[in-house]
Amino acid sequence: xxxxxxxxxxxxxxxxxxxxxxxxxxxxxxxxxxxxxxxxxxxxxxxxxxxxxxxxxxxxxxxxxxxxxxxxxxxxxxxxxxxxxxxxxxxxxxxxxxxxxxxxxxxxxxxxxxxxxxxxxxxxxxxxxxxxxxxxxxxxxxxxxxxxxxxxxxxxxxxxxxxxxxxxxxxxxxxxxxxxxxxxxxxxxxxxxxxxxxxxxxxxxxxxxxxxxxxxxxxxxxxxxxxxxxxxxxxxxxxxxxxxxxxxxxxxxxxxxxxxxxxxxxxxxxxxxxxxxxxxxxxxxxxxxxxxxxxxxxxxxxxxxxxxxxxxxxxxxxxxxxxxxxxxxxxxxxxxxxxxxxxxxxxxxxxxxxxxxxxxxxxxxxxxxxxxxxxxxxxxxxxxxxxxxxxxxxxxxxxxxxxxxxxxxxxxxxxxxxxxxxxxxxxxxxxxxxxxxxxxxxxxxxxxxxxxxxxxxxxxxxxxxxxxxxxxxxxxxxxxxxxxxxxxxxxxxxxxxxxxxxxxxxxxxx
Numbered sequence: 001x002x003x004x005x006x007x008x009x010x011x012x013x014x015x016x017x018x019x020x021x022x023x024x025x026x027x028x029x030x031x032x033x034x035x036x037x038x039x040x041x042x043x044x045x046x047x048x049x050x051x052x053x054x055x056x057x058x059x060x061x062x063x064x065x066x067x068x069x070x071x072x073x074x075x076x077x078x079x080x081x082x083x084x085x086x087x088x089x090x091x092x093x094x095x096x097x098x099x100x101x102x103x104x105x106x107x108x109x110x111x112x113x114x115x116x117x118x119x120x121x122x123x124x125x126x127x128x129x130x131x132x133x134x135x136x137x138x139x140x141x142x143x144x145x146x147x148x149x150x151x152x153x154x155x156x157x158x159x160x161x162x163x164x165x166x167x168x169x170x171x172x173x174x175x176x177x178x179x180x181x182x183x184x185x186x187x188x189x190x191x192x193x194x195x196x197x198x199x200x201x202x203x204x205x206x207x208x209x210x211x212x213x214x215x216x217x218x219x220x221x222x223x224x225x226x227x228x229x230x231x232x233x234x235x236x237x238x239x240x241x242x243x244x245x246x247x248x249x250x251x252x253x254x255x256x257x258x259x260x261x262x263x264x265x266x267x268x269x270x271x272x273x274x275x276x277x278x279x280x281x282x283x284x285x286x287x288x289x290x291x292x293x294x295x296x297x298x299x300x301x302x303x304x305x306x307x308x309x310x311x312x313x314x315x316x317x318x319x320x321x322x323x324x325x326x327x328x329x330x331x332x333x334x335x336x337x338x339x340x341x342x343x344x345x346x347x348x349x350x351x352x353x354x355x356x357x358x359x360x361x362x363x364x365x366x367x368x369x370x371x372x373x374x375x376x377x378x379x380x381x382x383x384x385x386x387x388x389x390x391x392x393x394x395x396x397x398x399x400x401x402x403x404x405x406x407x408x409x410x411x412x413x414x415x416x417x418x419x420x421x422x423x424x425x426x427x428x429x430x431x432x433x434x435x436x437x438x439x440x441x442x443x444x445x446x447x448x449x450x451x452x453x454x455x456x457x458x459x460x461x462x463x464x465x466x467x468x469x470x471x472x473x474x475x476x477x478x479x480x481x482x483x484x485x486x487x488x489x490x491x492x493x494x495x496x497x498x499x500x501x502x503x504x505x506x507x508x509x510x
Contacts, residue, residue, distance in 0.1 A: 007083040009166035011190035021185040033129040040064040040123040044196050047113040058196050072102050108239035111348035119199045122147045138170030148199030217425050220374035221367025224267045227422045231259045232354045254290040262418040266378050272362040282350040292334040300327035317471040375423035380509040382416040403452050410445035430508040437500045444493030451486035
């Protein structure tokens with residue numbers, strides 16, 4: 001059975017002659033348990049290009065402890081990692097296949113590359129447990145003598161000693177206290193994030209791609225690059241949630257996709273278009289397949305919630321059953337198609353291209369320009385686009401034309417919002433306030449557009465119900481309710497527009 005927990009630990013490098021100090025009497029520590037001796041054998045798996053290790057991810061199978069089995073460690077925060085455990089099962093082969101449950105978790109990282117052993121580690125461990133009041137287990141302190149063997153065309157061997165302090169029910173204050181005690185005895189914070197990283201140190205870059213956000217955002221290219229790196233990492237992280245059908249995962253991936261595509265469009269002068277325009281087109285494709293699933297999911301929830309507001313005596317015929325049946329089938333088919341694409345080469349090549357944008361941005365000379373001047377200029381252009389779309393909506397001759405124009409206004413507002421998100425690190429409060437205004441404008445227009453689409457769905461669904469001999473009254477009633485909601489949303493949008501178009505909001509863009 002697969003399980004997971006948040007691993008919070010600190011590692012320390014020590015010399016072979018290091019003497020582990022007594023940890024009895026530390027604040028909150030009542031006693032230290034006797035050392036337990038373990039001999040651990042671990043084989044680490046990765047692609048030939050070390051795609052997992054480059055992202056700070058480790059995948060191994062290990063024997064010799066009380067947690068024999070497969071372990072997958074995924075970085076989630078600066079102070080902890082999610083560790084997923086999966087039993088070895090009956091297989092006792094030297095190189096057992098990676099369990100399907102773990103393959104799914106790393107699919108976005110390994111893609112269609114073959115995964116196999118890249119390192120073997122032998123650890124002679126002496127571990128003692130720190131206990132608090134009522135004999136609560138606070139942390140484990142492991143003294144490890146490690147022999148690491150990097151596999152491949154050239155096999156290299158390294159030997160070292162390190163101390164690990166892993167929390168159980170203790171807090172981070174305890175980590176700091178134990179760390180200070182170890183430091184006083186001569187221990188140093190570990191230079192490598194993991195045993196695997198140390199074993200493969202000569203084959204890995206100095207930092208993982210998702211840790212490459214520039215410390216100094218002193219050029220326009222650096223600012224946009226940091227934004228791209230953040231949302232490429234977000235897209236990869238949410239991939240497994242999409243595959244596992246977790247709530248809101250499709251929406252999160254879709255938003256990450258939109259942010260990336262929008263940033264590449266707004267800040268296109270900073271990049272070589274021959275490289276970025278094909279990526280934008282592929283992001284549009286990905287957004288489309290995610291949108292089919294997300295839209296049917298949202299529409300089902302909307303219509304069923306709307307039905308809950310209708311008095312029972314006004315629900316004539318199997319309305320709820322039809323809504324569920326049709327939209328669930330639409331969702332099922334859309335999800336089936338989506339997963340097929342996420343397991344395909346086109347998606348994997350897009351991820352490769354996104355990695356390439358982060359690892360080696362195809363900058364033009366303009367990427368070296370002053371960041372504040374560039375973002376101000378580009379955001380001002382996006383606002384001009386919003387005003388143009390809004391003017392088209394106001395002058396539309398028909399209701400249908402107005403709806404289409406408002407949809408375009410919403411898209412423009414969304415792009416203006418994302419453009420300002422990029423600017424937050426250099427424009428601060430001005431950009432943050434601008435983002436909030438554009439988000440409210442986008443939300444109001446989004447509610448209106450949702451109602452437009454809902455009325456289209458209800459009209460088509462009502463027609464099918466009528467042809468099937470069912471009573472169409474309730475579908476008409478729901479259609480009328482959506483019209484009321486549209487007018488309410490339009491009112492919210494008009495108020496949001498009045499605030500978003502205030503001159504003082506845009507002074508910083510002059």
